[in-house]
Amino acid sequence: MQAAYAGLFGEGKFKQQVDHLVSKVAKDSSGKHVASGLHTFANIGPLPAKANRDKSSYFDPEFERSQRPANRFPGGAFDPEPTLEEAAYFELVAEEYGIPVEESLRHLMDYLDRLARAYEQHIGRTFNVEIPVDPAWYGCRSMPEREPLSIGLRINEDSDERIVQAFLSRLIENE
Known part of the structure; x- marks a missing residue:
């Protein structure tokens, strides 16, 4: 490993x-x-x-x-509600770098969704079960009310996905 x-x-x-x-x-x-x-x-x-x-x-x-427990429920590891520390960090990033809090929240939600999907796929393959997921599991979260700032910074999500897939492939090969 x-x-x-x-x-x-x-x-x-x-x-x-x-x-x-x-x-x-x-x-x-x-x-x-x-x-x-x-x-x-x-x-x-x-x-x-x-x-x-x-x-x-x-x-x-x-x-x-x-x-936290590996689930998407409130309080779980994949719960998109930011922790107090994450929320404070998002505010700091907004103040220091001008990246809107909404953008940070979206990236957190996308990241947690990728982790949850990888975990759910692993559980599905390992135990031959399907974990039902409500497609709108994080859409119900409300974003903080603030005026969005415009910024040209974008993270290449395709490369992030390739890294996650390569990592999971290596883990499976080495088990």
Whole structure:
């Protein structure tokens, strides 16, 4: 698994490691054992080596959405409602770089949808089940009321999709 991440994600100071999103022995800020993570597809992801060491076994699902249950329901990992930290970050990005909050929310929703679809496909193939998804699962969220700013910055979503597909292919090959 480490080889799959190393081949796809960075070298040197940008090297990625396989991170257990919920550590095998997850602890809260006081050091109390509060959760046990599994070595499963839903509980691993790439993380820069330094960030992985800094995170250690810390567990805080209010702050870290990847430590939430893997579902699209409110409070789940794929719930498009931004966390307080994400909302604050979107405001900062809007102030510092002029990128509208609505644009950041759209990218968050698209990113979470891609993660959810990858997870649902994996579950479908692994257990031969279909996970029904309401097509408007995130359309019901309301955007903050503010005047959108115009900016010429666009993220190439096609390349993002190719990276996700290449990553999933490597994971499947190495399992």
